[in-house]
Amino acid sequence: MDEPALILDAQRGDLNAFNRLVLEYQTPVYNLAYRIMGEGDAAADATQEAFISAYKHIGHYRGGSFKAWLMRIVTNACYDELRRRKRRPAASLDALAVVPEGPDAESEAALVSHEESPEDHAQRRELAEQIQNCLNRLPDEMRVVAILCDVQDMDYAEIAASTGLALGTVKSRLSRARARLRDCLQNVRELLPAAYRLEDGTSV
Amino acid sequence: MTTSQDFDRLSAYLDNQLSPAEKAGLEARLEHEPELRVALDDLRMAVRALRSLPTVKPPRNFTLSPDRARAIIRPRGVFPALRLATALAAFAFVIAVVGDFATNLAQPRLASAPEVPVTVVAQMSAAPTETLAPPAAAQEAITVTREVLTDNAGSGSTTASANATADSGTPPISAFAPPLPTVAAGGGAGGEAPLPAQPTPTPSATEAAGKRAAQMVTATPETEIVAPFAANGAPTPAAPARSEAQTPGALNLPPLRYIEAGLALLTLLLAIAAWLLRRR
Numbered sequence: 193m194d195e196p197a198l199i200l201d202a203q204r205g206d207l208n209a210f211n212r213l214v215l216e217y218q219t220p221v222y223n224l225a226y227r228i229m230g231e232g233d234a235a236a237d238a239t240q241e242a243f244i245s246a247y248k249h250i251g252h253y254r255g256g257s258f259k260a261w262l263m264r265i266v267t268n269a270c271y272d273e274l275r276r277r278k279r280r281p282a283a284s285l286d287a288l289a290v291v292p293e294g295p296d297a298e299s300e301a302a303l304v305s306h307e308e309s310p311e312d313h314a315q316r317r318e319l320a321e322q323i324q325n326c327l328n329r330l331p332d333e334m335r336v337v338a339i340l341c342d343v344q345d346m347d348y349a350e351i352a353a354s355t356g357l358a359l360g361t362v363k364s365r366l367s368r369a370r371a372r373l374r375d376c377l378q379n380v381r382e383l384l385p386a387a388y389r390l391e392d393g394t395s396v
Numbered sequence: 397m398t399t400s401q402d403f404d405r406l407s408a409y410l411d412n413q414l415s416p417a418e419k420a421g422l423e424a425r426l427e428h429e430p431e432l433r434v435a436l437d438d439l440r441m442a443v444r445a446l447r448s449l450p451t452v453k454p455p456r457n458f459t460l461s462p463d464r465a466r467a468i469i470r471p472r473g474v475f476p477a478l479r480l481a482t483a484l485a486a487f488a489f490v491i492a493v494v495g496d497f498a499t500n501l502a503q504p505r506l507a508s509a510p511e512v513p514v515t516v517v518a519q520m521s522a523a524p525t526e527t528l529a530p531p532a533a534a535q536e537a538i539t540v541t542r543e544v545l546t547d548n549a550g551s552g553s554t555t556a557s558a559n560a561t562a563d564s565g566t567p568p569i570s571a572f573a574p575p576l577p578t579v580a581a582g583g584g585a586g587g588e589a590p591l592p593a594q595p596t597p598t599p600s601a602t603e604a605a606g607k608r609a610a611q612m613v614t615a616t617p618e619t620e621i622v623a624p625f626a627a628n629g630a631p632t633p634a635a636p637a638r639s640e641a642q643t644p645g646a647l648n649l650p651p652l653r654y655i656e657a658g659l660a661l662l663t664l665l666l667a668i669a670a671w672l673l674r675r676r
Binding site: 211219223227236239248316319342363367373377 | 456
């Protein structure tokens with residue numbers, strides 16, 4: 193994919209070029225929204241909202257990482273939705289409490305290896321739910337940074353570009369988010385695979 | 397004890413974001429501080445757990461259809477226009493309310509304005525003027541007349557008013573400034589009678605208003621007091637005309653209230669429409 197050419201064509205109004213960019217990035221964009229929002233419907237809404245906003249404002253894109261630009265848009269869309277939920281808390285707390293069953297769980301299952309036993313799959317899914325619950329308990333600004341770094345595998349500079357934060361702020365928020373996650377995960381330590389708990393070298 | 401700065405360094409160490417000097421310093425501490433090593437292992441566990449989260453497959457494609465794309469790039473002029481209209485209507489409403497409030501503030505001052513000497517009243521009454529006193533105003537006028545009667549009882553000063561109006565030789569004037577029965581009983585002391593400045597009603601208008609006022613007065617104990625006014629060769633009592641001066645803005649207020657209500661309703665409707673449009 194010639195990304196710069198597609199972006200240029202999209203800026204000239206070529207819808208097909210823009211849709212090719214959508215297909216390229218919709219999985220990371222949706223996953224970021226899914227981890228921030230904690231449930232599939234809200235994540236889909238935020239993702240669609242983000243791509244609509246991207247199409248509307250693609251003329252304002254001035255180079256740099258297009259993925260970081262998209263991530264920033266979807267992060268803002270998620271923030272907007274979270275703010276709306278805080279104004280109407282009754283409709284949102286339940287949704288944030290647990291990872292819902294249904295289509296999202298099926299989507300995850302679709303990516304699970306077929307070599308995995310049913311027991312392993314169930315345990316893996318339970319662990320994913322516990323981790324997501326720990327993520328949901330983080331403050332929004334910490335959750336976003338932790339997801340961008342440890343789920344989306346973005347480096348500090350990309351996270352700073354995606355969130356509009358200074359590098360130092362990214363570093364400190366990530367540290368605090370990880371410390372809180374560590375405390376939360378102590379409760380599900382037995383679910384964590386032994387490999388997670390190995391006290392080996394510096395590699396993660 | 398592991399401090400928050402230590403956690404910052406450990407977190408950056410896991411991401412390989414420390415400078416070589418910082419990294420060497422931290423590794424040296426890790427060799428001698430078991431607590432720091434435990435903190436590092438816990439952080440590493442948290443990072444591994446997060447990275448173990450599976451990639452979620454999007455439930456659908458988020459590509460845009462040509463229709464959707466056209467709708468997105470089409471300028472949405474309705475909402476800004478509605479928002480502007482709402483702001484303008486709200487501003488007009490505030491202006492109307494402030495104007496109404498100012499009118500109401502000014503009204504008591506007019507009512508309590510110092511009364512003019514009777515000579516001025518006589519001069520004013522020489523000129524025929526308009527004025528149809530509405531029934532409500534007539535009723536208020538009766539009340540005011542009572543106040544005047546009470547205020548002037550014993551002073552006898554309004555006799556001058558009677559004399560002055562009689563001198564002017566115009567029948568409507570006597571209707572406007574009639575001799576008060578209490579004054580007649582108290583004697584005709586001279587001097588200036590403190591009567592309020594007021595426009596002079598025409599005979600026909602005053603007569604009609606006077607009749608209405610008299611009808612209303614018959615139901616009250618003061619009938620004997622007011623009745624002589626009308627019977628005193630004058631077509632009307634002073635009350636109806638005086639009521640006009642007492643409430644100079646009375647005829648203007650109802651339309652102002654209608655305007656206020658209309659503007660409030662308009663603002664509300666525009667705000668609701670803008671809100672609904674925004675939600676869509």
